[in-house]
Amino acid sequence: MAVRTRVAAPPRDTGSQKALRERNIALVMTTLRAQGPQTQAALARASGLSTGTVSSIVRELEATGLVATAFAISSGRRSVEVRLAPDPRVVVGVDIGRTHMRMLGWDVGRRPFGEAYTTLEPGHEPFDTLPLAAEMLQRMLDEHHVDRSRVIRCGVALPASLEPGTGRVVQASVLPNWAGVNLMSALRDALGLPVVLENDANLGALAHYGVGMQSGAHSLVYVKVATGVGVGLSIDGVVYRSSSGITGEIGHIPVVDNGELCYCGNRGCLETLVSTRRLVADLKRTRPGHAWDVAEVVRASQNGDVMVHRLLYDAGVALGLAIAPICNLLSPDVVVLGGPLVGGGRPLLDGMVSTVRQRALPSATAHITFALTDLGDASEVQGACLLALHDALVR
Ligand SMILES: [Zn+2]
Numbered sequence: 001m002a003v004r005t006r007v008a009a010p011p012r013d014t015g016s017q018k019a020l021r022e023r024n025i026a027l028v029m030t031t032l033r034a035q036g037p038q039t040q041a042a043l044a045r046a047s048g049l050s051t052g053t054v055s056s057i058v059r060e061l062e063a064t065g066l067v068a069t070a071f072a073i074s075s076g077r078r079s080v081e082v083r084l085a086p087d088p089r090v091v092v093g094v095d096i097g098r099t100h101m102r103m104l105g106w107d108v109g110r111r112p113f114g115e116a117y118t119t120l121e122p123g124h125e126p127f128d129t130l131p132l133a134a135e136m137l138q139r140m141l142d143e144h145h146v147d148r149s150r151v152i153r154c155g156v157a158l159p160a161s162l163e164p165g166t167g168r169v170v171q172a173s174v175l176p177n178w179a180g181v182n183l184m185s186a187l188r189d190a191l192g193l194p195v196v197l198e199n200d201a202n203l204g205a206l207a208h209y210g211v212g213m214q215s216g217a218h219s220l221v222y223v224k225v226a227t228g229v230g231v232g233l234s235i236d237g238v239v240y241r242s243s244s245g246i247t248g249e250i251g252h253i254p255v256v257d258n259g260e261l262c263y264c265g266n267r268g269c270l271e272t273l274v275s276t277r278r279l280v281a282d283l284k285r286t287r288p289g290h291a292w293d294v295a296e297v298v299r300a301s302q303n304g305d306v307m308v309h310r311l312l313y314d315a316g317v318a319l320g321l322a323i324a325p326i327c328n329l330l331s332p333d334v335v336v337l338g339g340p341l342v343g344g345g346r347p348l349l350d351g352m353v354s355t356v357r358q359r360a361l362p363s364a365t366a367h368i369t370f371a372l373t374d375l376g377d378a379s380e381v382q383g384a385c386l387l388a389l390h391d392a393l394v395r
Contacts, residue, residue, distance in 0.1 A: 021057075024049055028057050029084075032067065037083035039074050058082050088150050091392060092140075092193075093384030094133060095157040095200065098122055098174050098227045101133060103140055104378065106385045108393065110211070114144040125177040130190035137191060154193050155388030157200040157380040158183070159228060161246040167197040170245050173263060174227045196391040200224065201248050202239040203383025204373075205232030208336050210386045213374045219332040222379070223250075223323065225315075225339040225348065229271055231326070251275070255321040273318040276340060279311055294340050301344030309347045316351020323352055324359035331364040338373035346372065 027047045032038070035046060044054040058080070061067040065088050072081040087108050095102040103116040116136050120129060141148055160172035167184030169175070187195045198206075205222035208214045222232040229251035233240040240247060251271035252264050259268025272278070276294045283292040286307070290296070300308040323335065335356075337349050353370045373379055 024053060025057055025061065028054065028061070029066070032082065032084050037081055039072065039079040039081050041074075041079060043082055055080075089152045089392075090146055090150050091385055091388035092137060092151055092154045093157070093381040093386075093388060094137070094154060095203075095381040095384060096120075096129060096133070096175075097159055097200070097380075101129065101136065102377070102381045103133075103136055104381045104385055105140060105144065105146065106389070108389065110385070110389070113146060114140045116140045123177060124175075126181050126183070126186060130186060133187075134190045134192070148193070151193050153388035153392040154187070154191055154195045155203075155384035155386070155391070156183075156187055156195060156197045157203045157384045158197065159200045159226070159230070161244075161249070162197055162199060163245045164241060164243065167195075171249070194392070196387055198239070198384070198387055199230070199232065199248070200380040200383075201230035201232035202234075202241070203232065203387060204336075204338050204379040205234035205383070206237070206239050206386050207375055207379045207383035208334070208373065209234040209237045211375065211382055214334045214336055214369070214371065217332075217334040217369075219330060220334040220336065221323075221326060221330065221332045222336050222338060222373075223319070223352075225274060225319065225337070225341055226276055229274055229319070229322075233330070233332075250322045250326070253322045255318060270318065270322050274315045279315060279341070282311055283308070298341065298343040301341075301347065308344070312341065312344055312347035313351040316348040316353075317355050318351075319348070320352040320355020320359065324356045327356055327360040327365050327368060332368060334369045334371065336371050336373050338375070338379050340377065342372050342376075 027049065028043060031043060031046045040054050040058060041051060044051045047054065058067060058069060062069055065085055067082055068085045069080050069082050072079055089108050090113065091106050093104045099120050099122055101118050101120055104112060105114040106112055116139065118136060159174040160169045160178060162183065163170050166182050168182045169178045169180060172179045183197055184195065201222055201224045204224055205220055208222055209217060209220055214220060218236055220234045224230050231248035231250050252262065252266060252269045254266055254268045255270050255273065256268030260272040261267055262269035262272050279297055280292050280294065283297065297308060301312060337352065341348055349370060349372055356365060375382060
């Protein structure tokens with residue numbers, strides 16, 4: 001006699017059903033990517049899925065904006081054609097400096113969709129600037145009809161050393177009122193979006209690796225001369241970061257014995273000789289009665305002002321004192337000079353290169369391309385967009 005045993009129905013395995021559904025969705029997306037737009041029936045044949053499954057997946061993908069459908073006539077019959085929708089995801093780069101804030105929006109193909117700029121008061125504080133950033137961001141998105149749900153990451157550049165992980169400002173000589181602030185959470189709260197942060201010189205290096213004339217350089221040093229002097233280093237597109245968060249502080253390399261007192265407490269630091277502050281102060285002293293600021297220095301240099309050329313060249317010579325040992329240490333492929341003085345042309349770069357040639361090993365420097373940035377004022381903000389894309393899509 002056969003013994004009949006009662007077998008309990010297995011519990012619904014929702015986990016494996018979900019995994020199967022995800023596999024089928026991936027199959028439909030892969031087929032559309034490889035073979036282009038096609039009818040639902042053709043998609044079912046190509047993917048090996050039933051027409052019912054394809055139809056349900058297409059409905060779901062259309063609701064999330066990943067595919068678009070249209071009625072078409074195929075073999076004399078009305079059918080639904082399916083195509084990949086343009087990727088709706090975007091990132092936003094934000095560059096916050098001592099006296100400016102700049103924003104740039106990119107789609108995931110690195111195509112810009114919008115930009116914004118404002119000046120800031122020197123000595124601005126995060127609790128004023130962050131709400132302003134949120135307002136600027138929303139205005140930029142509204143102007144370009146981009147729903148904020150499409151923003152997958154904000155990359156933020158700051159002229160400060162940031163503690164890895166928390167984004168706490170560990171050193172902020174350019175933004176003194178930002179010291180100690182945990183920027184990761186402060187920015188996330190203010191912008192209401194996922195955020196990734198980085199030092200601005202590091203992002204300048206990343207930008208030049210990713211876009212522009214020096215893109216793809218194996219080892220690239222980005223030198224930013226602004227209110228302070230900082231360096232970022234990119235090796236095959238990966239920015240060098242230390243565990244302390246402090247890197248590239250070449251502005252505090254002593255280059256003059258018993259020189260001027262620096263705000264860091266040392267004497268003769270590079271920044272006591274080279275910075276926009278120092279240049280403007282020197283011009284105000286030697287040519288009083290003229291309203292000198294950075295824009296005026298750039299304009300005078302463009303107009304061939306001999307004294308301004310001399311000051312920029314001498315600043316470059318001093319800068320070279322700190323760059324020469326870096327060239328001996330790293331022998332990079334490219335050294336790019338950026339910052340607001342670059343608009344004034346070559347004197348700053350020529351001064352720097354002359355010192356490097358004198359003081360560094362010829363064999364370490366012969367192959368180095370020394371160049372002015374070709375990204376204008378937008379290096380840092382483009383680096384912030386690249387970082388955001390990488391953080392959201394690759395990590
Ligand atoms: Zn110093």
